[in-house]
Amino acid sequence: MSRSSAEPTxxxxxxxxxxxxxxxxxxxxxxxxxxxxxxxxxxxxxLYQHFGSKEEILRALSAHLYAQALAAAEEGASAExxxxxxxxxxLDAKMGFFYELLRGSEHGVEILDENNRLxxxxxxxxxxxxxxxxxxxxADGQRRGEFSPQKxxxxxxxxxxxxxxxxxGLTGTPSNSPSPARYRLRLRQLVEVLVTGFGGxxxxxxxxxxxxxRSAR
Numbered sequence: 001m002s003r004s005s006a007e008p009t010x011x012x013x014x015x016x017x018x019x020x021x022x023x024x025x026x027x028x029x030x031x032x033x034x035x036x037x038x039x040x041x042x043x044x045x046x047l048y049q050h051f052g053s054k055e056e057i058l059r060a061l062s063a064h065l066y067a068q069a070l071a072a073a074e075e076g077a078s079a080e081x082x083x084x085x086x087x088x089x090x091l092d093a094k095m096g097f098f099y100e101l102l103r104g105s106e107h108g109v110e111i112l113d114e115n116n117r118l119x120x121x122x123x124x125x126x127x128x129x130x131x132x133x134x135x136x137x138x139a140d141g142q143r144r145g146e147f148s149p150q151k152x153x154x155x156x157x158x159x160x161x162x163x164x165x166x167x168x169g170l171t172g173t174p175s176n177s178p179s180p181a182r183y184r185l186r187l188r189q190l191v192e193v194l195v196t197g198f199g200g201x202x203x204x205x206x207x208x209x210x211x212x213x214r215s216a217r
Contacts, residue, residue: 008064012050015040016061019054027107028058028114055118062119065101066126069094073133083141083200087163088191090134092184095167100180109174127164134160147200159198166190 008016018040022031033054037047051057076089102108115123135156141147142156149159170186171177178186 019057024105027110059119062122069097077133077137083146084191084195086137096184099183131160147195147198149198
């Protein structure tokens with residue numbers, strides 16, 4: 001098993017956390033192995049015992065973060081509750097998580113570009129697994145009669161891809177992107193709109209009176 005796909009040891013996780021902080025504050029290109037070692041409170045020689053380059057560190061970091069996101073998505077998919085809530089949890093586990101991570105750094109675009117350049121295979125495997133998790137929730141919702149995307153000619157995998165593409169479209173542009181809290185609100189709204197649009201039961205609106213106005217609290 002390669003270092004990028006193996007479960008990191010506690011010391012390696014400490015290094016990955018240190019690298020993430022450096023990448024977020026200074027960007028990938030401006031960060032050196034010496035700076036990562038200093039952030040992790042290690043000597044350069046000790047760092048090289050675990051990782052041979054910062055590119056190798058980025059691959060291990062990418063694999064680790066995707067693994068975290070997929071584990072959270074699995075947890076959300078297995079939770080009890082309404083279909084729209086389960087779908088939201090799965091979407092937030094990866095889409096919301098990475099959005100907040102990248103949005104919190106002025107070097108987010110650079111980090112994403114470097115991840116695509118160096119970690120494309122890791123990203124592709126994660127995306128495939130993620131769509132599979134989302135598709136299982138969708139198929140379960142169909143079996144329970146909670147909504148009917150198949151009436152639009154969409155299989156669970158197609159519907160899952162559709163949800164992901166719509167969620168990606170909510171991020172805006174680098175110069176005009178919502179806050180993480182706003183993005184998560186949009187994710188919730190997106191799920192409710194799509195579930196309703198595919199024939200699902202509309203979630204009762206809270207805090208509104210009969211005229212549709214929001215009640216004072």
